[in-house]
Amino acid sequence: MMPDRPSMKPSPYTALYDIVIPKDHIFRRINELVDFSFVTEELTEKYCPDNGRMAIHPIRMFKYLLLKSMNPLSDVDLVERSKYDLSYKFFLDMAPEEAVIDPSSLTKFRKLRLQDQNLLDLLIEKTIAIAMDLDLIETGTIIVDATHTQSRYNLKKPQEILQDQSRKLRKTIYSVNESMK
Template sequence: MRGEVRGQSSFSLVQPAQRVPQGHPIRRIKDLADAQLKGLSPVFDAMYSGTGRPGIPPEMLLKACLLIALYSVRSERQFCERLEYDLLFRFFLDMSLDEPSFDASSFAKNKQRLLDADVARRFFEGVVGQAKGQGLMSAEHFTVDGTLIEAWAGVKSFKKKGGKDEGPPDDKGNPTVNFHGEKRGNATHESTTDPESRLARKGGNGAKLSYSASVLMENRTGLVADITVELATGEAEWVGALRMLDRQKEKGLVPTTLGADAGYDVQRFVDATRERGVTPHVAQTRDVRRASRVDGRTTRHGGYALSQRARKRVEEIFGWMKTVGGFRKTRYRGQARTGLWAYFVAAAYNLTRMARLMPA
């Protein structure tokens, strides 16, 4: 029998939570995120004044950032538009059906407040602490690797420092620029759009204005133990790796081994790692012009081969962050804001993994 179109009801008692399947992983991710945000409540109290008109709860803004990374939302404006009709988003943010969506400008207005209170780092470290509490992270074997994150600036904005204004462009949106015969470098040029970005390239790809992001991965479960964003210089990956090792030491954690690819097979990095009490399980370079800085005293042990197999999983993190998390290109200008978003994307990745690894 053919059914009839009954039209939409003007009144309903159904809540967003009833439309999200009970076995959906977003429910476990929500529980983990809510538990961590509850612990940050004293930090949120210090961020806001005790008087004035109430603003959007910071917990809602932080969970909105997680949804942007989890569901590959292109922009904050698109997220606010989708929030009007997506029941799963409303469930995750604890919003009722009749509650109006907030404006995209709320993200920009609260960005500096989040930076000043270092909320993104605190939230990420809290998620890592939850993973440790569930026995999902060890304190022995780790891997480090780096990648380039394209800056929110085009190569046409990369101009000579202190150069004279050439007058109004022929096209404000896409001006005609001729760089033929001009030698450009970070020492003499900088971007007028994002001065902190650096012209860099990796592998056989062309040079782009970028930042360098480094990840410290726990080998057993592949979770992100730490992440940092550095200026894209020639030593950014080594500097970022050592910075993350020092941060682990401040927490009372000294890894036993640190796996890495051949790009880290340099004397200064290997020596600095050993000075910190960590055995560098670095892949040996195949460059015939110089010998590897890691010899048989390290490579003869079975753990070295295990580290070399496990270190390849760090590429899964970069793959997820750049495709699903939308971190192939930064959404913001400046190292600080790019680092803030890196913490959110890394936290989203960890929460996704934890939802699958934790027992039912």
């Protein structure tokens, strides 16, 4: 059974967070005010409770993606920054000396756990709604990095669709009668 929230490992250095990160810092405010348990609830079915090694907690992975949407960074740059930026580590519920994830884990999380694009939209929507209710977001405009998202419209041009259908039709015909090649 996966815990509702990732817990920070005990560390003699956690007091650094109180020194370095101001009480009014956006990440501190989000951590204190937002209950991210909805992420665990939405993704419970995507994790096997008794097979393989323990996965990185879905809330932590979602928080990485949230950081990525808040800052225009690549996966590699985001993980690199989370190595030394204490505000990132605090937001991710990590001890200051704790090792960060491998950048490929973010890609796997997006592809394996968030297979349904609507699920990622739903999670981000819920987070933004909660943040707006708590006055954590002061603007009415939100910019999201859509590098890894697909448009719901016009994925292919009509000519490309016809070419794909033609290719599939020819393959089917050839599988039935090879002399048609």
